[in-house]
Amino acid sequence: MLLLDIGNTHTRIARWRNGVVEMIETIDTAVLSTEKVRRWLIPDEPCAAASVVPAAAKRLTGIDIRFISAATAAGGVDFTRVDASTLGADRVANAVALATSGILPGLVLDCGTAITIEIVDAEGVFRGGAISPGRGMFRRALHVGTAQLPELPPATRPPAAAGENTAAALALGIDLGAVGMVRELLTVLSRQFPGIRSLATGGDAPFFCSALPELLEPATSDFTLRGIAIASGLKE
Numbered sequence: 001m002l003l004l005d006i007g008n009t010h011t012r013i014a015r016w017r018n019g020v021v022e023m024i025e026t027i028d029t030a031v032l033s034t035e036k037v038r039r040w041l042i043p044d045e046p047c048a049a050a051s052v053v054p055a056a057a058k059r060l061t062g063i064d065i066r067f068i069s070a071a072t073a074a075g076g077v078d079f080t081r082v083d084a085s086t087l088g089a090d091r092v093a094n095a096v097a098l099a100t101s102g103i104l105p106g107l108v109l110d111c112g113t114a115i116t117i118e119i120v121d122a123e124g125v126f127r128g129g130a131i132s133p134g135r136g137m138f139r140r141a142l143h144v145g146t147a148q149l150p151e152l153p154p155a156t157r158p159p160a161a162a163g164e165n166t167a168a169a170l171a172l173g174i175d176l177g178a179v180g181m182v183r184e185l186l187t188v189l190s191r192q193f194p195g196i197r198s199l200a201t202g203g204d205a206p207f208f209c210s211a212l213p214e215l216l217e218p219a220t221s222d223f224t225l226r227g228i229a230i231a232s233g234l235k236e
Helices: 034-038 054-059 089-100 135-144 166-192 205-211 223-232
Strands: 002-006 010-017 020-028 047-051 065-067 106-111 114-120 126-133 197-201
Touching: 002 223, 010 223, 020 223, 047 054, 047 089, 047 223, 089 106, 089 114, 089 223, 106 166, 106 205, 114 166, 126 135, 126 166, 135 166, 166 205, 197 205, 197 223
Parallel strands: 002 047, 047 065, 106 197
Antiparallel strands: 002 010, 010 020, 106 114, 114 126
16 A cells, blocks of 8 residues: 655655555655656555645545545544544544554654644543644744744754854754743643653654653654554555
8 A cells, every 4th residue: 555644844655565664755745746656656556645735635636545534534543532623634643553553541742844742542532632833843933034033954952051142042942942842741741641651753753752751752653654554444
């Protein structure tokens, strides 16, 4: 089965074969097209996708793609306790991956363009979570929304001291601020769901796992893709 994880910035293309995810390539979502998908699609092969970019999904014409949603997701997660009408497909995939991994009660922190949290309780019920800007979005917002602040390059770890120039002050505010935000979210949610286990996935997961090793552990790199495959309900 061909898998598409269509994110705001990047799209991951992979293949699900015998219960194993085989990565194919990662491309900019802005250039995702029918032709690029057809290049990898084997004749008569099913295709499943999670998309958070409606315009990108609409470009994929002439291909039979199962787009997952809370309303149709396989995998045994109960989404009836929340308003799932606007629940992003990436969050559905994460919830299904969490539930079928045996890590319950569990929480997944997905660190990409946005930072999302998905929670599944011990009974397999989706209990909601949180959505906030990712570090890149914080960087761009400060740059675009001001006259003189630069857009900082990505950093692998947060600074630990007051910034003595503008760039250093931005780094402290953005990177350490993001760590503080995630720490507070995890602390509050762990009080609501005692004994919950917290995993991190997404491109920025190594940053947060390194900064918060006592609270977070890394998920497998194919975590969301596995959730897409299972949630689709399609046969390999």
